Amino acid sequence: MPFIPHTEDDVREMLATLGVPSIEALFGEIPAELYCGELELPPALKEMEIARLMRARAQQNRPLLCFAGAGAYEHYIPAAVWAVTGRGEFYSAYTPYQAEASQGTLQVLYEYQSMMAGLTAMDVSNASLYDGATSLAEAVLMAVRTNRKSHSRRILMPKTVHPFYRRVVETIVSSQALELIELPYDIETGCIDPASLETHSDTDVAALVIPQINFFGLLEAVDELTEWAAANGAIAIALVNPMALALLKPPGEWGKTGANIACGEGQPLGIPLSGGGPYFGFMCCRKAHLHQLPGRLVGRTVDAEGKRGFTLTLQAREQHIRRGRATSNICTNQGLMVTAATIYMALLGPEGLRRVALQCHRNTLSLMNGLAAVDGVERVFSGPFFHEAVYRTRKPAREIMDGLAEQGILAGYELARDYPELGEAILVCATETRTEEEIELYVRRVASLLEL
Amino acid sequence: MPFIPHTEDDVREMLATLGVPSIEALFGEIPAELYCGELELPPALKEMEIARLMRARAQQNRPLLCFAGAGAYEHYIPAAVWAVTGRGEFYSAYTPYQAEASQGTLQVLYEYQSMMAGLTAMDVSNASLYDGATSLAEAVLMAVRTNRKSHSRRILMPKTVHPFYRRVVETIVSSQALELIELPYDIETGCIDPASLETHSDTDVAALVIPQINFFGLLEAVDELTEWAAANGAIAIALVNPMALALLKPPGEWGKTGANIACGEGQPLGIPLSGGGPYFGFMCCRKAHLHQLPGRLVGRTVDAEGKRGFTLTLQAREQHIRRGRATSNICTNQGLMVTAATIYMALLGPEGLRRVALQCHRNTLSLMNGLAAVDGVERVFSGPFFHEAVYRTRKPAREIMDGLAEQGILAGYELARDYPELGEAILVCATETRTEEEIELYVRRVASLLEL
Amino acid sequence: MLIFDRSRRGRAARAQWLPEAGESPVIPDHLLRKSRPSLPEVSELDVVRHYTRLSQQNYSIDTQFYPLGSCTMKYNPKVCHDLANLPEFLNTHPLALERAGQGTLACLYELQEMLREITGMAGVSLACAAGAQGEFAGVLMIRAYHGLRGDSARTEMLVPDAAHGTNPASASMGGFQVREVATGPDGNVDLAALAQAVGPQTAGIMLTNPSTLGVFDQHVQAIADVVHKAGGLLYYDGANLNAIAGKVRPGDMGFDVIHLNLHKTFSTPHGGGGPGAGPVGVNDKLLPYLPLPVVAKDGPRYRMLTEADRPHSIGHLVTFAGNVGVLLRAYVYIRMLGREGLRRVAEFSTLNANYLLKKLVEAGFEPAFPQRLAAHEFIITLKRLAKERHVTALDFAKRLLDYGVHAPTVYFPLLIPECFLIEPTETESKDTLDRFAEVMAAILKEAETDPDRLKSAPHSLSVRRLDEVRAARHPDLAYKAE
Amino acid sequence: MLIFDRSRRGRAARAQWLPEAGESPVIPDHLLRKSRPSLPEVSELDVVRHYTRLSQQNYSIDTQFYPLGSCTMKYNPKVCHDLANLPEFLNTHPLALERAGQGTLACLYELQEMLREITGMAGVSLACAAGAQGEFAGVLMIRAYHGLRGDSARTEMLVPDAAHGTNPASASMGGFQVREVATGPDGNVDLAALAQAVGPQTAGIMLTNPSTLGVFDQHVQAIADVVHKAGGLLYYDGANLNAIAGKVRPGDMGFDVIHLNLHKTFSTPHGGGGPGAGPVGVNDKLLPYLPLPVVAKDGPRYRMLTEADRPHSIGHLVTFAGNVGVLLRAYVYIRMLGREGLRRVAEFSTLNANYLLKKLVEAGFEPAFPQRLAAHEFIITLKRLAKERHVTALDFAKRLLDYGVHAPTVYFPLLIPECFLIEPTETESKDTLDRFAEVMAAILKEAETDPDRLKSAPHSLSVRRLDEVRAARHPDLAYKAE
């Protein structure tokens, strides 16, 4: 009986106290016909055995040198981040409902909110959502709720938003009678042409999603797009990469008044790739929208003696109070990931983070320069990018992917399924963890595949 | 400046407070000619860079399936052991000189002492020595100090004691005018023949070392040996494997009155192999010898309000009080390893530990049975062993070692250098971490090497 | 002290600073950041010391008994953490799972299959990030089911009044009107009220069984009949599966769709609020709608099912494949329990709950459902105390903290006044339960003799009672440098 | 509560229990254990909770300022731990180091070479497990040197009276008579006393420089001359290398043999009392005697030197290759510092010490050596307070604990009455030092106004002042079941 501390004596005494002959008797209210009998599950493994099994499973994963981004990024995570995040007191605590016995988690969350507000230059941040895609879906729902000016439920959703995010938004808002209007991109620049928004200027638009950086790694004209939203009574939803914000103008400063909501994927801030999760979504907004913000919030207050303390607050927005009319159904969020992100940001600081961002940028620049010199490779878009970019080869992208994988390299992400119009295109990313030699290796491998 | 928190402002203010123009000035008392100038050291690496370097170094190690023991054993270490041991409060604390601010470490040490006393069936345990070999050296020195009956400084040191231990004892006692008398073993049984001690019965012997299990993995006649020591006024020093004690008669129960001192290597109790260290040495003794015990001791006491607490005690034995006349020069010991061992023993408990010991025993039995059936292999000694045993092959042992290593197996330890009389002999060990398939694999590989 | 209070301009963890790389040679100036983000500037030691000390201000399973009802706060085995964190698992890029993550996928596939068996459903998807998202996926599947049959009149979702808040929230997020169904005096769903509520407008009912009242609804089959006959579907909130795991299966009770909380029943950690994982299971009726991805086994290889395989799927709910790290932990946990161990979870969590209930009743506490057996949790009400001594459940809860135990869930479910929902879980020993009962009795005595001691509790933590009203009235949600 | 108090017969962490395997089929009954070893019987949660909570009762670098003089309690970078714990390092069997541990050996070799450069010696061995063992090895080498020259009259080792206790202890363990040398009023070795003490019986002198009095002995070259002229050798206790690392080298000061404390200068953790590592370095004279093993590089491969390579070696001091895991941590640390970083360690630890000394003097504390600059640590004496207010250095130290800082080293060196030896280290910020100075000042005021507050300290920890006399008078060194 792993993890069950009861001795035979314990059981005997407990049953005696209860005055029942057996544990079975305690299930007496359950109709007998419901019992399922022996399940077909494998027999119990001792810790030593499961450790051996999982090590073997881990060996079946194949480490590839990572040049893929597309929503999940390999960044170096300082050892201190998880050494502290993994402490039992963080790891094995529940949501901080009893504030006085949860000041550790609560203060971390308050600091997290502060850092995210600082990074995005927004007023407030919630304490996390599930991931980047759900943060965008929640932002869309929130925009509709908060936009008193608009009577429509029309959302402009650029095609330069991550296709996975778009499909999640579709699933989540499907039952809410929202209309997601796809906004095309300029095939030359790979960005939204702000002029193209003019066709929507007469219509009532509830919100415009503005991705920075966009899915192709490119920089959108965020000021113009935000201005357009402001001028047209639409909520400007910034979908941002937090790492990029160390370098790029933050959503709070876009256009004249800034975006209304900023959301995105927090994984770049100290969270391992881990096959896709757990990551965390973040969401920040202007004070005016606070009461429509989904998710938990931690506030600073004082105790009975006037001493500073922290507590969950504005819970009237949440499901456990407002039930069917809450701002979201979210309950369990991604707390521990946020703890790691807080420690990551504290460790890196403004300058450390900027340097990481810049190194990613420079590495991808150098990769793309290398590739551009290869016969049979061309850059697909010419504008500036942050740390991802798209190239096209004269051979099928699949061959490049497979060929590089054989050599232990994850070449990037194939765009053909979502963007057939781009041809044999691959989205590639070189973060700060890639060395010059590795970048050169990548270029050489691509070149030799194309020579074949 | 990694790990230095000073800002430029800090430095300026501090220098102003000190009234000196530069940090250099604070070194003004050091004769100028002593400055060494720029050292030839590699330039600083960022954390990300050293992590990459060390991962590459780790890759240069070659994982071998471990069938070696000879003083260091691969046991399964439950995850909880180091998850808790590695906590900052244990990891980054000093020796608990300020008892009130170190109750965590102190209570762990007290519990450790209690467990070791329990395991060995001795009265008291110290809080650790460096490793198994130094524990034996300290035991020998202690025996001479504590043995008031003997006027000699003669120690009977069986050849069945680990040869590495014997060489360490020699180094350490070399300057103390002790005489280490080598006690031969019976070439048939691989054990000390108690009858052979008779030649020493007339001489004044200060101590007799009794290894259980001995270096060949065999079981010595501990009762007879202890009795001999008692009868001849010699201190009986038990050199024991703590894992084996879950199964074997503990030194406190040897003979009629038990051994006087028990010492050994603590590594089997939750400490990783780690290329040879850090491990820890343990030492237990009868109460009568307490004041000659080297190393730290933690005692239970009460605080000003009568509440139970723990503190370092009997420090008058130690170097920081008694200086040149201390029982040992040891200061820093192996505290963190002892913390891990304490948690390991608490997790396993008496029955868990017994089962591990038994599984090791059974695995080595099954390995030796398999090998015995191979043509060209013979067991060297016929008596019962615990979890190590010696076999001899018709081919040079070196060929077996090399051949198996090529196949990813660490075959054991070659005995030729220390025991040329045994021929092409290999000391082999299969702990609980070896599976049946691995044991069969070993046997098959040996067989096929011998067929060549 | 906040980390920002430790910040000094120019201080830094310099081992983390990459070499200065100037400015971007290509990004136009107007897109660059000019303001310095207000992150703290501190040393590595500052960070380690600050957050280590903060952690010590938490109560947690690793340090305290934590009988928080509905939350299943049981021991999180350390080995689950270690094994899920093997570098080969951690370093796999989500888009390379099929190509380079076959080991991960093997675990996920087997987890799917084991959960299918444990719940008695026909198919499982692991994608949902938490219980609430599982509920939402379930609601969407119910919607899709009726929708594809052209049954568009089904606009109502029935939810018992005792349900967890996420149930109605998920139902309305899924586009349904929520209709509450009353609870009878025995804690079961009031069948008469149900009969009243059900109709052609009923899309389904969301049920937790054992319910959040801590009792197993014996009439679950009758409920299933009523709802099914009316054309509705049954949703099972698996938050309380711990009570019956290995003994009774939601599929066998008649549920069409379910979610599980791996961070409850399967002991993945709560992390101070997440991450969790909320796999969903369905019977044959709903199989086509299961959210993506689902892991399939093609010969020796594993792959992710897509829209091409499952055209009627409700789609994707998270960016990638869900909280893989959490799923791996649950996989390890279930493999360690095995079939026997799983059943014992139910048995011993039930034993602990009933034993503790009995001890508390003996100590003078009033159970919410005196005639009922407890499932793995139970409710006591302090309404008498509130009335006679003006000591609330909240006061009592805060006083518990002083004794070094986390308080049970308070004021939930809402229909029981001044209640404690107490869930000891199977990993706590009789000794711990006995001590808890003693502490409860001691506080009860204090409530009679010295009620102010409770009203002003806690006294021994890093802060005294916090002013929550002020926090909400004057929201201070982010540090601002002065 | 002791873990034994939580024990119940039959309770167990069963995930750790291997299947029952009966009895040994071969071990004779009389060699088997009959008594059950008195280990606790507890669950895994019991273990995790018990030891997690115990850990919280420690002060540590990760949680408190810890200015313990002579101990160099600085930040232990987390990455050192992680990298030394890579499974390929952890799982290498000591007897397979050459065959399967080339990566480990590469690190050890480079560490040896870097330490050689840092100390200015001709050769380094990493084998010794701690500082004291390094000292002992050094003493044995001095013995071997004289011995091999037939110089058997050299029976005395000179040790300054301020030396750490391990120095005389190691000297006598190495078979020498210890002769103390007095310290002058300026904290330097009294040269006249030295001249008196030195002679043909002198085997050598063991010196710490900067000394444990916190000052750099400017006459070190003169001391070296005197002792060398007399035929003795100079031993350098490297416990205080932090003060001069990268600036001044023991080899250049004239020392023949040295040890380093990697767990001080090179920031490997103290672990509540170890493990450490005490590499030794020697100049050419003593190279043949260096303890084994030493790592050598033969072309691309690394190997361990043995007695065959070094027939005059004093031999082996530990079973295998020393505390490899500790050595790897130090390797990582030094590589992260690099040449520049190493020098800055000396500079900033010296800056911190002098700054703090100045602040304390301003606050009214009395330095032991007012005319001297501090090295990386310094001494203040509370003898005035002891005399006037009957408040001892111990009382003052205990009171510091109440303020959440670890106390400095007290009553060492023995020759300064009622002293504090204070070593802030370079990883602490000015803010921390300022706060410490404020706390010291506040306690000083308390000592004047409310001395009992100090005498009865600590007040805020898990225990009050412990009765050490009772502990020694009635030794209770192991739990006994009642």
Ligand SMILES: Cc1ncc(COP(=O)(O)O)c(C=O)c1O
């Ligand atoms: C009964 C019940 N249902 C649903 C949930 C929601 O699960 P989650 O928090 O994982 O979203 C909870 C969680 O507290 C619960 O207790």
Ligand SMILES: Cc1ncc(COP(=O)(O)O)c(C=O)c1O
């Ligand atoms: C000056 C001095 N020398 C020697 C030592 C002994 O070192 P270790 O504790 O590593 O044996 C110490 C340790 O406290 C010390 O401070």
